[in-house]
Amino acid sequence: MPELPEVQTVVNTLAGRILGRRIATVRLLCDDIVDPPGCDLVGRLQNRIIRAVTRRGKRIVFSLHDGNRFYIHLGMSGRLTLEPADSPILKHTHLILKLVTDATHGQSDDGLHLRFRDPRRFGGVWWIGSEADGNGCDDRIGPEPLTLHPAQLAKRLARTRRAIKSALLDQTLIAGLGNIYADESLFAARLHPLTPASSLDDQQIARLNRAIKTTLRRAIRHRGSSLRDYVDADGLAGGFQNLHRVYDRAGQPCPACRTPIARIVISGRSTCFCPKCQTLQGARDTKTKSLPGHARHIWPDRDQCPKPTPAR
Numbered sequence: 001m002p003e004l005p006e007v008q009t010v011v012n013t014l015a016g017r018i019l020g021r022r023i024a025t026v027r028l029l030c031d032d033i034v035d036p037p038g039c040d041l042v043g044r045l046q047n048r049i050i051r052a053v054t055r056r057g058k059r060i061v062f063s064l065h066d067g068n069r070f071y072i073h074l075g076m077s078g079r080l081t082l083e084p085a086d087s088p089i090l091k092h093t094h095l096i097l098k099l100v101t102d103a104t105h106g107q108s109d110d111g112l113h114l115r116f117r118d119p120r121r122f123g124g125v126w127w128i129g130s131e132a133d134g135n136g137c138d139d140r141i142g143p144e145p146l147t148l149h150p151a152q153l154a155k156r157l158a159r160t161r162r163a164i165k166s167a168l169l170d171q172t173l174i175a176g177l178g179n180i181y182a183d184e185s186l187f188a189a190r191l192h193p194l195t196p197a198s199s200l201d202d203q204q205i206a207r208l209n210r211a212i213k214t215t216l217r218r219a220i221r222h223r224g225s226s227l228r229d230y231v232d233a234d235g236l237a238g239g240f241q242n243l244h245r246v247y248d249r250a251g252q253p254c255p256a257c258r259t260p261i262a263r264i265v266i267s268g269r270s271t272c273f274c275p276k277c278q279t280l281q282g283a284r285d286t287k288t289k290s291l292p293g294h295a296r297h298i299w300p301d302r303d304q305c306p307k308p309t310p311a312r
């Protein structure tokens, strides 16, 4: 699933190319992807000019000249790409916005297509409306990790005794992290993924806050991680998957200590970590076999892909 760095990369590639363009035509090929249903997305987008494109968590937020906004969530397999208007339309394309630059004599250029394609359909388009009407794009999501202060992080994690890995995936606590960057950040912070979130001391919180920022910034610099479906708006893959230190590396040596990376399942999500660099405080034996019962130790076997839940 695209996470903060991948979504930021899509926003960065879009921003330079679509701002100031008018949405000349809207083709909604699948009604099911729109929320709220029946909100007349086509009528609300037609002939509007795109003023800004930004990111909030994993959401790509478009601001229109009339003050309204909508966002696209890429879900598990979504792609948002800019393509020539005459290029073939691939299966599972659900929304096509034809974007034109209006010339001074009323003539438009040939246009560029912004296409949203999502084979697994966990992504979609959410209509927000205008700020003047009190509609924001922050509903039900936590603060941005790149600007988060350690005291804010401490306050949010103090609310839950869930494993820190599960807490980091909770978009209502912190926005933007998913499985890849939670695992990578916990490794960088030398924290065991099963550590109860509320048990972290000030030093661990500061280390985790720093690790999350460093990990995300490095990933953005490398244009995100392309493991399965993800590409940016120009159709290009990211490069950060080559720099993962624990994620999806079960059985391979830890880059710090050469201990084989372990893999467990926490709240249904596959989790990779180094049992030597990331010890569980309070455990008599820090090897994976001594982990609490709710963590199923499955390495080196592969588990079933957990059933995803629709994005928000």
Ligand SMILES: [Zn+2]
Pocket (backbone or CB within 6 Å): 254, 255, 256, 257, 258, 259, 274, 275, 276, 277, 278
């Ligand atoms: Zn290690």
